[in-house]
Amino acid sequence: MASRGGLPRRKPDLEFYLHRVFRKKSFRPLQREVIAAVVEGHDVFLQASTSFGKSLCFQLPAVISHGLTIVICPLLALMTDQVNSLQAIGVPVQTINSSTPLAERRLIMDDMLSGHPRTRLLYVTPELCQTDSFRRNLSTVHRQGQLTRIAIDEAHCISEWGHDFRPAYQELSWFRKNLDDPAVPITALTATATPRVRSDIITILGLNFAKLKLFNTPSARPNIHYEVRYLQNYDEDDDISPEDLRVQDLLTWLKAIKRRQEARIGADAAQRPPISGIIYVGLRATSEDLASRLDSEEMISAVAYHAGLTSQDRTRIQAMWTSPQPPQQRSDGKPPPIFSIIVATNAFGMGIDNSQVRFVVHWTPPRSFEGFVQESGRAGRDGRAAASLVYYNTQERDRIADRLMRDADNVRNRGGSKSHVAGLLKNQMARRESYQKVVRYCETVTKCRHALIKDLFGDYELEEMGSQQPPSIFGGARSDRLSPSASPCDYACDFCKEGSSGLAKRKGKMQAADALHGFMMDQMNELHQYYV
Numbered sequence: 001m002a003s004r005g006g007l008p009r010r011k012p013d014l015e016f017y018l019h020r021v022f023r024k025k026s027f028r029p030l031q032r033e034v035i036a037a038v039v040e041g042h043d044v045f046l047q048a049s050t051s052f053g054k055s056l057c058f059q060l061p062a063v064i065s066h067g068l069t070i071v072i073c074p075l076l077a078l079m080t081d082q083v084n085s086l087q088a089i090g091v092p093v094q095t096i097n098s099s100t101p102l103a104e105r106r107l108i109m110d111d112m113l114s115g116h117p118r119t120r121l122l123y124v125t126p127e128l129c130q131t132d133s134f135r136r137n138l139s140t141v142h143r144q145g146q147l148t149r150i151a152i153d154e155a156h157c158i159s160e161w162g163h164d165f166r167p168a169y170q171e172l173s174w175f176r177k178n179l180d181d182p183a184v185p186i187t188a189l190t191a192t193a194t195p196r197v198r199s200d201i202i203t204i205l206g207l208n209f210a211k212l213k214l215f216n217t218p219s220a221r222p223n224i225h226y227e228v229r230y231l232q233n234y235d236e237d238d239d240i241s242p243e244d245l246r247v248q249d250l251l252t253w254l255k256a257i258k259r260r261q262e263a264r265i266g267a268d269a270a271q272r273p274p275i276s277g278i279i280y281v282g283l284r285a286t287s288e289d290l291a292s293r294l295d296s297e298e299m300i301s302a303v304a305y306h307a308g309l310t311s312q313d314r315t316r317i318q319a320m321w322t323s324p325q326p327p328q329q330r331s332d333g334k335p336p337p338i339f340s341i342i343v344a345t346n347a348f349g350m351g352i353d354n355s356q357v358r359f360v361v362h363w364t365p366p367r368s369f370e371g372f373v374q375e376s377g378r379a380g381r382d383g384r385a386a387a388s389l390v391y392y393n394t395q396e397r398d399r400i401a402d403r404l405m406r407d408a409d410n411v412r413n414r415g416g417s418k419s420h421v422a423g424l425l426k427n428q429m430a431r432r433e434s435y436q437k438v439v440r441y442c443e444t445v446t447k448c449r450h451a452l453i454k455d456l457f458g459d460y461e462l463e464e465m466g467s468q469q470p471p472s473i474f475g476g477a478r479s480d481r482l483s484p485s486a487s488p489c490d491y492a493c494d495f496c497k498e499g500s501s502g503l504a505k506r507k508g509k510m511q512a513a514d515a516l517h518g519f520m521m522d523q524m525n526e527l528h529q530y531y532v
């Protein structure tokens, strides 16, 4: 493990820059080790949960080093966020993207090619890196000895097996092939990558195995209690709709939390800021309906968030969310809420930072396992106890599987060159495989959910590749190495709390629950037909 002792003799004082430039008190676990490896000039692969503080792992080295660090970022909003916060603390940073005026581009390029650039970090899109003129300029900066390193954010976008495949990312292979003698070190960062995606990142970017340092945080977060809430399948004769059933169940769960809080802190409970939670739903309409329904409850303040809102509304909700206000009397005369809930589609997430989210609920099974890990990981970023709930029944399972199947049909019927269609189909297949993992996660009642997440995500393979993890009571240990009586997650999941038979009994509410095996086989066969 890299440590203070592992740094070169005249090692930079990382803490000094952390305090002085970035105004942070201390490194988060593992951050220092990653930064030290980057500063030492290694190729670095970092897979760390949302809000780990991955950006600091290339920003701080860029501030310490001479020369220019190029940062590749897939989203304008992410880029702007990071650039604004760096500018606010006085770091010389620039960005070239679709909205950069020509005159400003010229100034940035002039500085870049000056032989001693003032700019320390230059944020660009992967598409810009494909252009001949930018590549020529980068080669010049490299020949001048001023290209210090390349940081590739959201590196999973490189892989067709990933959930956010972006073809321009694949062309980033140009860096390693062309910027050699000496090779420019590359730092690849992602929150979510399956073993196949990881392997694509390492191979396509040409990361040097001899000099590569790998780091990861466990995909399952130790402070999150993972639970699947099984719902009975709906029958037309039922007098309660699936939606009502879920709302009822959620309200019961929230009321239990409220009671526990009142028992713990008594009358002070009303003075506390509300408990924050996110409910992820599949459709904009559901987000609107559910938010207004929950908001009508006295103990809840709820708001909808989706891509159909105006940008002013989205900004207002994000601001409210990132800096929660103390309890206030509401305009309708209701007492201050105990819970503040955002009912969101997956448009809500990236770059939105609230470390105090206490629960994340998936209203229906998530469509991808990577998405699930990322979204549930928005709970408990402050390290305190939090919960992840997934509502599940086999009807919802099959409905989503059908939708994914239709997506694959659409891709096939869309036409285009053979290789283009093959690439898209590969991506569709990856999506289906990812969804199968969601199904496996939800339907397994014989294993700790933390261990299951790590299995399904391939954490153990990273361990075997020598990846460093932050110290944790169980973060690096294989569950099957523990004694059979111990709870691998310290009772932070429904399996470890209720035991296999308790869980199986709850799952038994779904008729046809035993159809998992058949479902998996059908899915595999269909996938195979598509791919061949």
Ligand SMILES: Nc1ncnc2c1ncn2[C@@H]1O[C@H](COP(=O)(O)OP(=O)(O)OP(=O)(O)O)[C@@H](O)[C@H]1O
Binding pocket: 024, 025, 026, 027, 028, 031, 048, 049, 050, 051, 052, 053, 054, 055, 056, 191, 350, 351, 353
């Ligand atoms: N050592 C630290 N101490 C305190 N705050 C930190 C530290 N490192 C990073 N942060 C803060 O944590 C927040 C999340 O950081 P960052 O955006 O880099 O996370 P990330 O790992 O890139 O997450 P995501 O996957 O969501 O992009 C930021 O507000 C950042 O300023």
